[in-house]
Amino acid sequence: MIFSRRRFLGGVAAGAGALVATPAQGASHLHFAGHPGRIGLLHDTTLCVGCRSCEVACKQVNSLPPLVRPADDKSVFDKKRRPSDKSYTVVNRYRAGAGKTPAVYRKHQCMHCNEPCCASVCFVKAFSKTPEGPVLYDPSVCVGCRYCMTACPYNALSYEYDKLWDPRVVRCTMCYPRIKQGKAPACSTVCPMGAITYGRRDELLQVARNRIDRRPNRYVNHIFGEHEFGGTSWLFLSGVPFKELDLHEGASHTPLPELSKSFLSVVPLVLTIWPGLLLGIYAFSKRKEKLSQAELEQTVARVLAEADEQTKKKLAAAAQRAGKDKERAVALAVKKALAEAEATAKEADKEDPK
Amino acid sequence: METTKTLFDFMTYTKGVTYLLAVLFMVGFTFFWLFLVDRDKK
Amino acid sequence: MCRVASSRHAPLGLSGAILLALGCNGSYQEERRVGAEIIVVRLPEAHGALQRPPVEFNHAEHAKEMQKDGCTVCHPEGGPGRLSLKLGRTDDSGGRDALIETYHGRCIGCHERRTTKNRKAGPPARSGPRTCGGCHVQRPTPTSARGRVAFTYALHDAHVKVAEEKCETCHAFYDKAQKRFVYREGVDGGCGDFHSSRDPKRLRELAHSTCVSCHRQRTAPGQKTGPTDCRGCHEARAAGKRPEKTPRLVANQPERSWIKAAGAKSRLVGFDHRGHEVQAPFCSTCHHKTLKACKDCHTLVGSVEGQGVTMASAYHLPSSAHSCVGCHQRQLAAADCAGCHERRAALPGRDSCVVCHRGPQPDKDVAAPATMPAAEGEVKLAELPPSSADFPDKVEIKLLASSFKPSTMPHRKIVARLDAAIRGNKLASTFHGKVETLCSGCHHRSPAGARPPPCEACHGKVDHPTKDQPALMAAFHRQCIGCHQRMGLKQGCTDCHTRAAKEGGR
């Protein structure tokens, strides 16, 4: 048995959502090497002849509808194809007709990334990276948001759009049920050229390096999938630049989930900093409002008091003068004073900043 | 001009440009603000 | 990249950085190839870097456009009938500012003049840019398609005919006593012999002024002349072998000789120099820049002149284009050879030493004759044996019985095809001394000649990943299809297999 059956402890428990304590130890400078002894597949594109036996075998194993056109009908290669819900793997032809260089074929399917971004972007955690290597999907929780498909840098995931009640995200499972029985993935067993080798990923890397060393003229000195976006379970050898095979040549070695990590790390900080900050600003503006309110009231009181004083003086004067129209004059004075007070209050209001 | 080969060189260059731009925008902002509130004062 | 910061023109740096940034190239650029006619104009290193990106000047387009006006519009005469290779000057003595001024004045001036002229005359206004960004375009660093001039035997022959045996026209050695250029037969190679080690720049100037000036002057009707544009000489093209009819170039080389050196222990190698001459397009295919013998520099333990490459390496290093083994190995890329040799490429094999090392032992008292007799190099191949159980006519393979009827492999026909190719090739017949050598093309890792063990002995039902050993089906397919691919033969499924009637899908 190639795999150790180590249990993956960690992550978030389903249902209640309580965090299970993980035995993980972290440090910013360390690298997560992944499950030891996990399996992989090596696709040597210099051997592939585009016979599409792998497509046929994949369809049989996964009970998918058979090929529309016979496998040796080369016209399917006129168009670039991608995996779909009807075929989990496709072989594409590259470089045809470009000068005298012979055609190169590359198989396209889920790469089973070491750090799968389909898993990291799933908001119901429907994906899991098994210790054996394959990335698996659980349709029982999938909502169908298709963020995983949007995120996949290899465009390897497909959706069963024509299903109404139980559409699933589908793709190569690396024949997980077969490998659990100790069998190799179907595509690797049928390849007439032996262009697909199945084995432990670390051993496959060594095999690939040996092939490059033995025939340096045949191969580009690079194993695609060893490091790209943190590495993949599927590894590729090529005699032409990987870019020409529509693979992300020169891609960063950083796993893609790392890119959203920085944003996600800000979230708890915003959740804790914002309330303090906003309440602070709120308190500040409230205080300012209160101060100006107090100031306003003071001014009004002062003006009213002044007006009162004046009225009293006027009243006294009027009383001194005395006369029949005494009462009317008093009323007039009061009115005037009140109007004045109001005007002063308004002025104060204007001075008050927003 | 050669293409950048190291992260250090890349950062040296892009940081230089971004800092320069940031300073320019800061200065620009001052004038933009003055332009905006110019009439309010009168 | 941040040259601006260290530029001598600090005050311009700030604004420069922004302008630079606006036209700056990205960091993850792919390689960009430009044609041989593109000259990248930079300042000489002594003058520091340009503030703006270097200019990619299309010489061919300008030359075509200026054909009527003649080359001298841009290139002043540096001597009688000799053009300066530089723009508007004969040397770079002016310094940085003068140099920049020359280019700006010349280019923009001309573009402007042509615009004003064209404005009166109407279109086409092929005037060229007049603003900075028009010429100084920021692009990823280009890789030029310009190659070394392939001055083949055939070309040499054509030049000899035209120069009417006046060798000193090109092979000019300055004789101080006679105070003129003379040709020294058997001594001089090309100009490079003398100049390349002293001043490569001077060599470039000389080559251009000598060749291009001569080509330019030969304008009389009926007079044959050569190219005057960059691509004419510098376009990389396959050199090929020396045409049979071109006469042999003689520079004191032997026709046949023993390769021997003081202290060497292996048997001497009989080398047919004349026979190899027709296989190589240039002398420099084997010799480097001079016509010295290999062992002159590549001494037994290596020397400074030989860049430390020992004699053994000089003859055997597979990666070298100059070594015997290296060159022989490159011949294996031919379709007739690649079928077997793409897989069995680890030359030289241990048993192949004697193919070359067949001469007398060097330490024998009997000295080898100074020249090698003509018969020494020849090899006679035996005929293919008759069909037998050990050498079957046809082999039936029933591996894919579920999908296909048994496939018949025409064993004898395949061997005969390979045998025929070998017989037609002198190098091949030398190295495939025995018929059995052919067997190991397919029956690899088993002793040549004897009835080989069955393929199933190693290639089982499933592959062995760590040994990198394919399963039997893959081994067959790789062997057959791989060879057919490399030899350009039929590769379709039904070319070997006949479909079983029941199966339709595959």
Place this chain on the structure above:
Amino acid sequence: MTESPTQSKSLLTPFNLVAGLILAVGAYVAFLRFSSGLAGIGAVGDSAQSQPWGMLISFNLMCGVPLSAGGFVMGTAVYIFGMKQYRLVVRPAVLVGMIGYFFAVVALLMDVGRPWRLPYPMVVQYGVTSVLFLVAWHVALYLSTQFVEFSPAVFEWLNWKRWRKVAVAVAVGAVIFGVILSTLHQSALGALFLITPTKVHPLWYSPFIGLFFFVSAIAAGICMVILESALAHRYFREKVEMTTEHLDQITIGLGKAASIALAVYFAIKVIGIAHGNTWHYLASPIGHWFLLELLGFSLLPCVLFAAGVRERRPRLIRWAAGLTVLGIILNRLNVSIITFNLNLPAEQRFQFHWKEVWLSLAVVMAAVLTYRWAVNRMPVHHKHPLYKTVH
């Protein structure tokens, strides 16, 4: 209870007819979606596989959410910063925000494969490593928060005095909570694309994309308030209390804020280019398209806003607001559809399908009608007679 004056008018107005047509066909398309799956609205072939997010996500969600940012922006300004002069536009802004979010969720329900499972990230299993997990939680929480913020209007309409009292009491808390949520999910919508550096064009892709989405959402929110207040003033005259002078004053104030937001947005976008050193892409056709978006739909409205504020021209400000809204839509579509997967062959890239576009429009139309229904009934643009003196 307020009387609805529209009841007396005929329902057969041209607007109602067009709206009815859009909704009727939309209902048919929705029926197709819920009878034959997403393939029923055009999600077929390689295009749908490589471009799983179509108009319902890229337009209704990606554009609907930033254009509904007005509620949180005005809430912050009035309740946190104490800019009381904008108090009159808070309620309509919150209403627009609430309706915007609600119908973004409606679109989402149409788009996800198994809509009945939409609460799963909240109740069944937590995918905490996903940015979408944040979006889901925040949109759900924020929608509830906005309902609390808007509920006084509903309670006034229903005349539930005690409930209204409670709602008013928690208002500031709700606003602060809303601001936190908005900060995170507006930027999270952009951060969704952090993981697709190979798909979003380098000119649009940036580590700052979350910040870009957040800042542009502020501008979008302000512009929607400018437009909404002007349109309401025009089409719901009898419901609007505000005088034309007051409206113009508010428009100018908001225009100032919008011009600053856009100036900041423009600056950080340029710094984003410098940060990624993607200048050289600007010289390509797609670079010109980028420049059109950046200069024509963010720098230009920024300048127009500034000119409108300085010259006191509210009409100009309203035009600039319209331009900004278009610019935000263009930006979101550029990121999620137009430049997405640009390196793939055409048949694997996004293809417009009339059914999906129609469904998307129908959802927008439903939002507009809901808005009209609410404005005609609830005290949105005017104070309820019973609560004239309190606020």
